[in-house]
Every structure is written in C-alpha cells, then in structure tokens.
Amino acid sequence: MSFASSAEPRHHPDCCMAISQPLLHTLSNLLPNGPAISVLSIGSGTGLLESLLSEMLDDSYDVCGVEVSPNVNKYLPEENMFFVGGTWDLCTQAGRSKVWMFTYPRDPKLIVRYLDIYDHAGLSKLIWLGPKMDWQDYEGVFASSRFSNLTILEDCGMASYEMVVVAELSGSP
Ligand SMILES: C[S@@+](CC[C@H](N)C(=O)[O-])C[C@H]1O[C@@H](n2cnc3c(N)ncnc32)[C@H](O)[C@@H]1O
Incomplete structure (x- = not known):
C-alpha cells in the first residue's frame, strides 16, 4: 500500500476522511472483541481507510466494503x-455484520433504510465518520433507532473539522 499513516491527520485523494495512525488506533479500539467480528463499511469508496484498519487487526476481524460500482475499490481484496x-x-451482508461503518455517507436515508431492513440481533455497533457540520443531518437517525447511545469522539486523530460517532445499543454502558 502506498499510504503510510502519520501521527497527524493527513489527506489522501483516495479517502474523504483525513487519516492518521491515532485515528486507526481509535477505530480498532472501538471494535468489539470476539472470535469472528465482521465489519461492513457501507460506501467504502476506494477502501483505503478500511484496508489500513484491517492491517491493524488480527484474523478474528473481517473488514468488508460495499460500493455501487466495482471500479471504485482499489485497496480491499476482491x-x-x-x-x-x-x-x-x-x-x-449488512444482515450478517456485527459493525456497520459509514464514512462520509451522502444521504441519511440510506442509514434509515439499513436500520429498517437489516438491523439484527448480532449488530452491536454503528460507527459514523464525517465532517462535524454534517452530523446534524444524521443525529436524529441514530437517536431514533435502538442505537441511540451516542459517543462523539473528537481530537483522537481526526482533522479538527471531522469527528467519529459511535452508536451503541441504548441500554449499553
Ligand atoms: C462521499 S463518498 C465516501 C467514500 C469513502 N467512504 C471515503 O470516505 O472516501 C460516498 C460513497 O458512498 C457510495 N454509495 C452511495 N450509495 C451507496 C449505497 N447504497 N451502497 C453502497 N455505497 C454507496 C458512493 O458510491 C461513494 O463512493
């Protein structure tokens, strides 16, 4: 892979989100532990972030992506x-994944539809990554779902205008 993540968030033309080593650590620490954790990044684009995240994880994690066009992916294995x-x-595949990731999604309605149709007992966490100014369009979607326990992460390796939101089951600590 031609991208070496740095201590400071850095932009790469292949990913909307600025990437840093601390961000990758933050994301890897957010993932649940278990024998087989399937992570699905919905709208994974080139798959750069997902591929770097996958490199930090052991074999018990399976990081997959979903895209509209097969031509977009560059980094995730076929x-x-x-x-x-x-x-x-x-x-x-969303109905079989334990974690859903949405990085710079384009439309909150897509998340609404996924929650309506593919929310399942094994789904434990949703991770949203994007610009702080977009969050207002998404907050209500999570708040009105069973994943309404929201933790906003800032300054953990993201650019100053970006954030990560972890949406967990409303009963979780
Ligand atoms: C703004 S881009 C973000 C791409 C990538 N996550 C990133 O951060 O670079 C949004 C992506 O979502 C994809 N997308 C839109 N609708 C989708 C859908 N229904 N399922 C999967 N991907 C979708 C688009 O093709 C596009 O690549």
Missing part, C-alpha cells in the same frame, strides 16, 4: 467487497 445495484440499493 473477496471483501460487495456491490449494490445503485445508491438506493442495500447489501444483504
């Missing part, structure tokens, strides 16, 4: 990619 028929379409 077998870790799923494709949908259009921006309105959903990926059935």
